[in-house]
Amino acid sequence: MGIPLRQIAKVGAYIVRQHLAGRKRYPLVLMLEPLFRCNLACAGCGKIDYPDAILDKRISVEDALASVDECGAPVVVIAGGEPLLHKELPKIVEGVIARKKFAIVCTNALLLEKKMDQYRPSPNFTWSIHLDGDRKMHDKSVCQEGVYDRAVAALKTAKARGFRVTINCTFFNDADAERVADFFDFVTALGVDGITVSPGYAYERAPDQKHFLNRAATKQLFRDIFRRGDGGRKWAFNQSSMFLDFLAGNQTYHCTPWGNPTRTVFGWQRPCYLLGEGYAATFKELMGETDWDAYGTGNYAKCADCMVHSGFEATAVKDTAARPWKALTVTLRGVRTDGPMAPEIPLDRQRPAEFVFEHNVSKKLSEMRQSEAREKAGEATTTA
Numbered sequence: 001m002g003i004p005l006r007q008i009a010k011v012g013a014y015i016v017r018q019h020l021a022g023r024k025r026y027p028l029v030l031m032l033e034p035l036f037r038c039n040l041a042c043a044g045c046g047k048i049d050y051p052d053a054i055l056d057k058r059i060s061v062e063d064a065l066a067s068v069d070e071c072g073a074p075v076v077v078i079a080g081g082e083p084l085l086h087k088e089l090p091k092i093v094e095g096v097i098a099r100k101k102f103a104i105v106c107t108n109a110l111l112l113e114k115k116m117d118q119y120r121p122s123p124n125f126t127w128s129i130h131l132d133g134d135r136k137m138h139d140k141s142v143c144q145e146g147v148y149d150r151a152v153a154a155l156k157t158a159k160a161r162g163f164r165v166t167i168n169c170t171f172f173n174d175a176d177a178e179r180v181a182d183f184f185d186f187v188t189a190l191g192v193d194g195i196t197v198s199p200g201y202a203y204e205r206a207p208d209q210k211h212f213l214n215r216a217a218t219k220q221l222f223r224d225i226f227r228r229g230d231g232g233r234k235w236a237f238n239q240s241s242m243f244l245d246f247l248a249g250n251q252t253y254h255c256t257p258w259g260n261p262t263r264t265v266f267g268w269q270r271p272c273y274l275l276g277e278g279y280a281a282t283f284k285e286l287m288g289e290t291d292w293d294a295y296g297t298g299n300y301a302k303c304a305d306c307m308v309h310s311g312f313e314a315t316a317v318k319d320t321a322a323r324p325w326k327a328l329t330v331t332l333r334g335v336r337t338d339g340p341m342a343p344e345i346p347l348d349r350q351r352p353a354e355f356v357f358e359h360n361v362s363k364k365l366s367e368m369r370q371s372e373a374r375e376k377a378g379e380a381t382t383t384a
Contacts, residue, residue, distance in 0.1 A: 231334015259314020
């Protein structure tokens with residue numbers, strides 16, 4: 001089992017409380033991006049295409065932990081950019097754990113061995129190392145040779161020091177199921193505590209637009225992978241069995257974007273971790289004033305091919321809570337890898353994509369300059 005029992009129990013109890021309180025929408029995982037800057041430039045990533053003035057911005061420890069408190073989700077995933085570039089990340093992690101939340105730091109591991117002494121092993125803390133397959137697959141994905149070897153070395157060191165370590169893998173349309181299965185065997189033998197998998201999302205600003213998976217290709221790829229691993233039971237996944245079943249085309253799910261709300265240097269991102277269609281100043285504003293029905297597969301063209309865990313894992317978890325016998329069947333029997341697939345969501349009524357990146361960036365740059373001008377004016381007045 002990839003997810004610790006204590007985490008399953010705490011998240012389960014949290015879900016029960018939300019249902020008893022009558023809440024229709026609530027967060028499960030806070031996606032905290034304390035910076036956009038990264039020390040890699042992956043061809044499939046659209047998260048770092050910002051001017052330097054924005055890439056140099058950081059969320060402070062105080063603001064990060066205030067966001068954790070405001071959101072209230074039991075799990076906090078700290079990503080980026082590369083979060084280890086944030087000098088105060090150890091304090092953020094410490095604060096998350098002190099609040100009895102589960103802290104997961106997603107990292108490409110290039111700085112992990114250098115920074116590891118700043119952290120302590122804890123049942124509530126996990127390193128999630130980005131590895132998109134074997135050496136050739138991963139180094140191609142991150143557009144730099146030697147990254148795979150450094151990441152694996154850091155993984156081994158972290159395990160030797162007693163940390164909980166998982167890997168997160170993103171696959172594109174050039175992924176080979178046999179090689180992926182062999183890679184899962186390899187990392188399992190290394191002793192990783194869990195595997196997170198996801199098809200790549202087609203970021204509109206990503207340099208490589210040729211290798212993103214559509215939904216049909218995603219389902220077939222994961223059926224081919226799971227078939228080589230006894231329906232997936234051969235490996236410990238850090239995900240719900242129902243999400244894995246969804247990846248293999250056996251469930252028709254609508255995404256739950258509010259399940260994984262995202263806090264960035266711009267504020268609370270609408271509607272999800274993958275789409276920056278606008279920003280809210282507070283979590284309450286995000287939840288109450290976002291037109292959630294305007295997004296998702298079947299509603300919005302940018303969401304048409306998305307099957308990413310940040311959108312659908314929360315849906316799968318809620319389905320598991322509602323029908324645990326269904327999830328138990330998948331866990332015991334493995335993911336079904338043949339036979340008919342679940343009906344697909346029709347796309348004939350989806351609204352066309354809106355391209356708002358440039359507008360949002362210009363707006364945020366203007367706000368930053370105005371804020372800096374006010375601060376300088378205030379300092380000048382104080383000095384005088």
